[in-house]
Amino acid sequence: MRYYSIKDLEQLSGIKSHTLRVWEQRYNLLAPKRTETNIRYYENEDLKLILNVALLNDNGYKISKIARMSSDEIKKEVLTLTDKSLTYGDQIHALIISMVELDEERFEKIISTNILRMGFEMTMLQIICPFFSKIGILWQTGNIHPGQEHFVSNLVRQKLIVAIDGQIYSGGGKKFLLFLPQGELHEISLLFSCYLLKSHGHKVLYLGQDTPDEDVNAVSEIHRPDYLLTVVTSSPAAEHVQRYLNSLSERFPASRILISGYQVLSQDLKIPSNMKVMQRLEDIKDYLTTLTNVA
Structure with missing residues (x-):
């Protein structure tokens, strides 16, 4: 069974811990259990x-x-x-x-x-x-x-x-290579980026989750994408993200690299010159409007 602290309830519900305690005392709204050391918890x-x-x-x-x-x-x-x-x-x-x-x-x-x-x-x-x-x-x-x-x-x-299957590529646009780093499995943002790109008439090469570096290198060597797009949510770990960004920049100097994800946005990183950080998915949509030669 999953147990929650009062701070967990605050983060999930948006109700301040103090307010929750008042509601408990005044209205008997919740009845927290307590550990042997008298710390309250919720189920x-x-x-x-x-x-x-x-x-x-x-x-x-x-x-x-x-x-x-x-x-x-x-x-x-x-x-x-x-x-x-x-x-x-x-x-x-x-x-x-x-x-x-x-x-x-x-x-x-x-x-x-x-x-x-x-x-x-x-x-x-x-x-x-x-x-x-x-x-x-x-x-x-x-x-x-x-x-x-x-x-x-x-x-x-x-x-x-x-939704992606419903988008038919008819030629033109830019060529995007989409992938998640090795060990990264959080695919929702990448899939929606794929949908946005296709719906705006661009060519998408989709490699998906947990992509080894050598696979990205091989596909890039064959197709020469204009852009690479990736999301770093949990892998690589925070202490390795800067090294990963530097490696991407060095391996693909001729491509523009769009990058996002919790591990990137939550740190003060030095972003290479051929890389652009996307704070939100709306930024990707806005960025697409600046591109020319869209079918």
Whole structure:
């Protein structure tokens, strides 16, 4: 069973630890257990409850009213609210609840509804990517279980592959080589980059996850890409990232290298001259508008 500290609940729900303690004392909203050394901890059911409570509270429900509701009533109210709410924040919050509960049907419904409402690209940029950005940091810091992250990643990955298959290359544009470093398995950002590039008429050579350096070298030697694009989320480790960037720059001096990911963005690195850091996926989309010769 997964256990959470009050700080974990704060990071996942957005509710301050002090507020959670007040709610515990005043409304008996949560009943934390304690270790033998008297340190409080929370279980999955506590996390699910507080995520639902946070969503209702953010939408104007008074905590005194929420505290009088049963767990089933709270969950029903949340489902009704997220079905009607059009705000990005509420939709992202609903995805987090679905992830914690491993509720595939609910997760799929939220994504599909938003795709129908505002299109695939906007759903990715405004809801799914911010959602992954949040849980990516939580995963890095150990606040969510890797199984939860794999659960939602595979559901979104399926959507992305279908969307990519629908993009037909008709010639022209620039040539991009996409890959993840050896040991890197977090593929969502790379897949969405592939979708963006193809939808803007560019040629994509997609190598995917965990790509050995020699494979990148071999494909680059044959196809001579204009651009390389990669994402460093967890591999290489933080202390090796600068060396990795320097190596990429030296190996592909004739290519422009676009790079992003937690390990790059969270450090003060010296970026080689032929490399550009993408802070957000929107930056990739914006960068594409500056390129010429697009089919």
